[in-house]
Amino acid sequence: MFNKSVLGFLLTVCITYTSALYFHIGETERKCFIEEIPDETMVVGKYKVELFDRQQNMYVPTRGGLGMHVEIRDPDDSMIISRVQVFDMNIGDFVHTAPGPLGMHVQIRDPKGSTIMSRTYAAEGRFTFTSHSAGEHVICLHSNSSAWFGGGQLRVHLDIQVGEHANDYQQIAAKDKLTELQLRVRQLLDQVEQITKEQNYQRYREERFRQTSESTNQRVLWWSIGQTVILLLTGFWQMKHLKSFFEAKKLV
Structure with a gap:
């Protein structure tokens, strides 16, 4: 019974970040996500883009030159996968973007705003990077469309894998x-x-939370002291003013 409990706990803890989704954005729209990732963690991103064809009433491969721009602000340097699709009106379903001229630009920034990686990828592919600091990674995506107004609608498939799930163990086994x-x-x-x-990152978050709590408590204390001083000074001024008023009126 004990071994089963330990095994269940380990299986729960061993789960690493992984997410797969798709979403719709306008051709000129920008979409951002936030991922909390430990330091020195590899992140892999896979992406694909498609465009909505009004004539076919479905998402179809994007036209030539239209791609997706990906911007990642990475405090922890993690691995992310992103993919985009569009709706083909002819088929009536979401389809993958066409390869070739279509591409995706990936830009990764650290918490200080410095650019870690900036590169343009094909319409369908993957990008990888390794975090050097723990914290929130901001991942922003938008197409490279030059349209000023309106534009089409894109379907974006995004798959993010962090940690050991980002490793291709079949390839590692064959190589080694x-x-x-x-x-x-x-x-x-x-x-x-x-x-x-992950444990180190949680300790880091706990320390940050403790520092924030102590700072907040200290500020609340000084604010209370400041309020008390202001009330005392206000009361003293009122008493002095009333005394002067009564003396001027010869009431005292």
């Missing part, structure tokens, strides 16, 4: 010629490393 047991040990070691990073 690992047996099944060796590969499993490699996966477990990567999971333990990711758990350690």
Whole structure:
């Protein structure tokens, strides 16, 4: 019973960041996401873009030259995957963007605003990076369309994988010629490393929260003292003013 409980706990803890979704944005619209990622963590992003065709009433491969711009502000340097699709009106369904001229620009920035990576990718592909600091990573996407007004509608498929899930273990096994047991040990070691990073990040967040709480309590204390001083000074001034008024009226 104890072993099963421990195993269940480890399986729960070993889960790393992974998200897959799609969303619709205008051709000139900008969409941003926030991911909290530990430091020294690899992030992989895969993306694909499609455009809505009003004549076909469905999402179809985007026309030549239309792509997606991805901007990542990365405090932790994580791995992200992004993909975009559009609705083809002819088919009546979301489809993938056409390869070729269509591309996606990826820009990654750290918490200080410095650009970590800036590169243009094809209509469908992937990008990777490794975080160097823990914190919130801001990922922004928008197309490279030059339209000033309106524009079409895009369907964007975004897949984000962080931690050991970003690794292609089949490729690693083939490259390093690992047996099944060796590969499993490699996966477990990567999971333990990711758990350690996550624990360090949680300690970092706890310390930041404690510092914020102490700072807030200190400010509340000084604010209370300031209010008390202001009330005392106001009362003293009122008493002095009333005394002068009564003396002027010869009431005292």
